[in-house]
Amino acid sequence: MQQFSTITDMRAWSRTQQREGAVIGFVPTMGALHDGHLSLIRQAKESATRVVVSIYVNPTQFDNPEDLANYPKTLEADLALLAKEGVDAVFLPTNEVMYPDGYATFIEIVGPLTDKLCAVARPGHFRGVATVVTKLFGAVLPDIAVFGEKDFQQVLIISKMVNDLNLPVDIQVGRTVREPDGLAMSSRNRRLSKESREKALGLPRGLELANKAYMDGERNAMDLIEKVANELLVHEGVELDYCDVIRLSGFAEVTQAVPGCVLAAAVFVDGVRLIDHIHLGAEHIGVEIDEE
């Protein structure tokens, strides 16, 4: 497995591969890899002949310095996982490579995709994401890039950006992978104590209950949101950052759920921020619900 830390080296490798006819699949990550990442890598392998993974904790997408400082770092374990997975190259840039002194260029997405949910909760977050993804694309020169559906607003924003800017990359979306207990896999889950983890399970369980209510005919957004809140706010140390019903077409907040809506929530559990969502009316997300 090749390792590169400069843009010149990374790009030279990709260009050589492409000249030899390779199709490059790319999975950008911030490390602290879990099965969710591995499933994206396997998906990339299905359509690409070479797979590149980047590990870079991008400072410009963190609105909170403490969150950045506490973001889990497990580089050696990550590299072992990637080697075992048969990844061809890893891109490990430093902050100096990505944002040298005098760095000045940012990508802004305006409109409905960036005026709600995580965009409001984390000011500047998606500007940082859009910018670093474009930079990583310029270094890796992928034909295909795979992003996880758990961060569904991010996926929509990146797809929009790629389409708007004509970036020559095919964006694919990988399904959310869950722990056996239903918690969506996330690098941040490592920061949960056993007790916090129990509280966190209210998030997928609440989404599942809300979806069940939707399937049973409930359309009032506030009532659906309450299903989630009820599962979470019974615990000390749990704060709902947002919980909204969003119609995907137009990315609009709605008060009455209609087909094609997502119920999305972000929650702080003992200071750890977790996000999850469910497509209302979709099959369940794999959480066992105890019938009352």
Added chain:
Amino acid sequence: MQQFSTITDMRAWSRTQQREGAVIGFVPTMGALHDGHLSLIRQAKESATRVVVSIYVNPTQFDNPEDLANYPKTLEADLALLAKEGVDAVFLPTNEVMYPDGYATFIEIVGPLTDKLCAVARPGHFRGVATVVTKLFGAVLPDIAVFGEKDFQQVLIISKMVNDLNLPVDIQVGRTVREPDGLAMSSRNRRLSKESREKALGLPRGLELANKAYMDGERNAMDLIEKVANELLVHEGVELDYCDVIRLSGFAEVTQAVPGCVLAAAVFVDGVRLIDHIHLGAEHIGVEIDEE
């Protein structure tokens, strides 16, 4: 000469060329072509094996709707010129192709490059330029792109953006081409009446006089600027938009000229906006000055 109007067709052509080993040189233009453009095309030919020219009057870089409406359009003559010049492909996108409904992504460059000169005089101009250049790069997939030095702030901004975003394009700069009377070639020159044109010649003449004063030891920026103003403001219908001495290192406005400075000016001549500049201490820009 191939003509393309969609991103898919343009990109497919470029990819085919590159697979066959071609190096693609690109000259983005807004049409109304003149010898300045042709010299950029010839320069592209020196390092590339295929040359693509785009003609697109980009609405997002015009701060003034009247300026956009009046921008000269000479498509048939342009195509004839390009064919004669041996250009391989022309990209002619429509506004619908470039900015479809719901378009939302823009590239912002912050810092000293975008807080003075044309950036202040034309709010949003460089955001529009940066965005459209990135989009054109994504459609044309050039290895090399050539920009004219006349728009020196634009050249610096595009180079900065390409470097910051790791766009895989080699930026080259082509020298300013001048009319025999010294006026820098510009598509906007077509909008000057014979009388306006006479007034406009005060711009290169003033820059030349200021440079002569610099060579003779003058360092005071205000005095250098006055040389330009004196040549222009003697005429009715002439307005100085800006005139500044800029140290290229750090792109800072200075009150005392030092080596590595540019004297840059923008002027409205009977409503037509023209820009020009001179590297102080460089050899003259080719304007005959009547000695007083």
